[in-house]
Amino acid sequence: xxxxxxxxxxxxxxxxxxxxxxxxxxxxxxxxxxxxxxxxxxxxxxxxxxxxxxxxxxxxxxxxxxxxxxxxxxxxxxxxxxxxxxxxxxxxxxxxxxxxxxxxxxxxxxxxxxxxxxxxxxxxxxxxxxxxxxxxxxxxxxxxxxxxxxxxxxxxxxxxxxxxxxxxxxxxxxxxxxxxxxxxxxxxxxxxxxxxxxxxxxxxxxxxxxxxxxxxxxxxxxxxxxxxxxxxxxxxxxxxxxxxxxxxxxxxxxxxxxxxxxxxxxxxxxxxxxxxxxxxxxxxxxx
Amino acid sequence: xxxxxxxxxxxxxxxxxxxxxxxxxxxxxxxxxxxxxxxxxxxxxxxxxxxxxxxxxxxxxxxxxxxxxxxxxxxxxxxxxxxxxxxxxxxxxxxxxxxxxxxxxxxxxxxxxxxxxxxxxxxxxxxxxxxxxxxxxxxxxxxxxxxxxxxxxxxxxxxxxxxxxxxxxxxxxxxxxxxxxxxxxxxxxxxxxxxxxxxxxxxxxxxxxxxxxxxxxxxxxxxxxxxxxxxxxxxxxxxxxxxxxxxxxxxxxxxxxxxxxxxxxxxxxxxxxxxxxxxxxxxxxxxxxxxxxxxxxxxxxxxxxxxxxxxxxxxxxxxxxxxx
Numbered sequence: 077x078x079x080x081x082x083x084x085x086x087x088x089x090x091x092x093x094x095x096x097x098x099x100x101x102x103x104x105x106x107x108x109x110x111x112x113x114x115x116x117x118x119x120x121x122x123x124x125x126x127x128x129x130x131x132x133x134x135x136x137x138x139x140x141x142x143x144x145x146x147x148x149x150x151x152x153x154x155x156x157x158x159x160x161x162x163x164x165x166x167x168x169x170x171x172x173x174x175x176x177x178x179x180x181x182x183x184x185x186x187x188x189x190x191x192x193x194x195x196x197x198x199x200x201x202x203x204x205x206x207x208x209x210x211x212x213x214x215x216x217x218x219x220x221x222x223x224x225x226x227x228x229x230x231x232x233x234x235x236x237x238x239x240x241x242x243x244x245x246x247x248x249x250x251x252x253x254x255x256x257x258x259x260x261x262x263x264x265x266x267x268x269x270x271x272x273x274x275x276x277x278x279x280x281x282x283x284x285x286x287x288x289x290x291x292x293x294x295x296x297x298x299x300x301x302x303x304x305x306x307x308x309x310x311x312x313x314x315x316x317x318x319x320x321x322x323x324x325x326x327x328x329x330x331x332x333x334x335x336x337x338x339x340x341x342x343x344x345x346x347x348x349x350x351x352x353x354x355x356x357x358x359x360x361x362x363x
Numbered sequence: 364x365x366x367x368x369x370x371x372x373x374x375x376x377x378x379x380x381x382x383x384x385x386x387x388x389x390x391x392x393x394x395x396x397x398x399x400x401x402x403x404x405x406x407x408x409x410x411x412x413x414x415x416x417x418x419x420x421x422x423x424x425x426x427x428x429x430x431x432x433x434x435x436x437x438x439x440x441x442x443x444x445x446x447x448x449x450x451x452x453x454x455x456x457x458x459x460x461x462x463x464x465x466x467x468x469x470x471x472x473x474x475x476x477x478x479x480x481x482x483x484x485x486x487x488x489x490x491x492x493x494x495x496x497x498x499x500x501x502x503x504x505x506x507x508x509x510x511x512x513x514x515x516x517x518x519x520x521x522x523x524x525x526x527x528x529x530x531x532x533x534x535x536x537x538x539x540x541x542x543x544x545x546x547x548x549x550x551x552x553x554x555x556x557x558x559x560x561x562x563x564x565x566x567x568x569x570x571x572x573x574x575x576x577x578x579x580x581x582x583x584x585x586x587x588x589x590x591x592x593x594x595x596x597x598x599x600x601x602x603x604x605x606x607x608x609x610x611x612x613x614x615x616x617x618x619x620x621x622x623x624x625x626x627x628x629x630x631x632x633x634x635x636x637x638x639x640x641x642x643x644x645x646x647x648x649x650x651x652x653x654x655x656x657x658x659x660x661x662x663x664x665x666x667x668x669x670x671x672x673x674x675x676x677x678x679x680x681x682x683x684x685x686x687x
Contacts, residue, residue: 256459257454257456257460258459258463261454261461261525263446264526265446265451265474266443266444266445266446266477267473271473275465275473276462276465280463
């Protein structure tokens, strides 16, 4: 990072700089635009979608993309564009609800473990070792399989494991921050540990968590879609991108649009969150 | 005059090492005491021991008397009540001792709320007063600024303002000017002197710089390898040093009047805290050492309030009269 800045400052050609600056700014803007589009679809799908997502039309099944049906129709004659748009609501919910608890709880626990250390830290590190040896998806599938399929159980499964990653991140960051002088200065000032940890250390340590959160929301959508595809997440006839792809897999050779368009929506959401994550990271790095 | 803080026979043990061993000193009201020593002499550890800021593995023994109570062995909670409110501390690095993500206004009012219960407008007004007091111009506007918007000297002033927020009776200053350039050093020291006079506050100034002590403190304790070598009024110690180490320190300061003279540093290096010499800890580096120096020398009076742990004090006196 510092190297990049140094070469940027030394760049002899003045023309090189504006282009760099443009590139740096274009990516976050694109990310924000993509997410804004998805948010509109999620909040007011009834305004954006041309048809009702569950309305059957047996006179128009498996139609390819056309002016009337931009994304085509499925085997029940439902408009795919409308279904993809309504699915945004579910997938944004998945992005938020399966990360919200991990972010809050993981950050809280990570702060305490990082600050106090001791036996809790030893136990936590063993727990981390345990969790990262088992692939996350397998672990979640196992938990969902026990609890039963459905979105709520998926949130429970993801949350019960996901907080560990956030706690790990913030713990490492608190460990470095608590050795800084301002932490000692807080103690010298007679402040209690809650104030030192949550008012002084946490704001200085939160950046990696925010960045990871953005990426994690993209991963959560992928996970939600994967589980939806496997029949463990959102249940039909609810429109969810993973479910839509699964619906289309039997028609892949005759109606490619049924799986391709929800797939593109997933990619778009992933790219949007990743770009926003980069933007958040660079925003804090400049401070 | 009764002592505000009285440290007696303070020892700090970390594992097998004893980096501070048998240190005693007093601080009176509105007095500025200097503690001088090289890096590793235990001066910062001593300071931190007063506020119980040492890592858990450090074992502290001896007495630290504050307001008639021995602070050694007190609970964290009891010491916390003293921190900031009665005894405050300023660090060496003003660049890192302020929280980078909060405005300095928030950091000062936080201390005011914690210690004096001041909130809102009253806290803001007091914060402006404090910044005025430590000599930050345009204080009201500066409250909105973040630490990175201040220079090193200004940050140290802010640190001092935060430390003063709790109206402490004693300020511990751990090399407060070491990270600053010389002209700023002078300003900060003058500020500390002014605050001591105006607020009737005692200051312990820890430094490695004899010149700073000479210009600011009434009394000084010279620390070497965790022991007090010599202590007394600044004037006496500079005029009539009674310890070979003090003399060596004074000789190693470059003098303006004798430009282009080779510096006379003390040969050798301070001992490893795990393997201290059996007798006088300075003896292995001392040019005046005799065989009797292998027995630990007691700290004995050599004048009014002037004490030295050197059996060769007379020889030092003679040597100090010979121009360097």
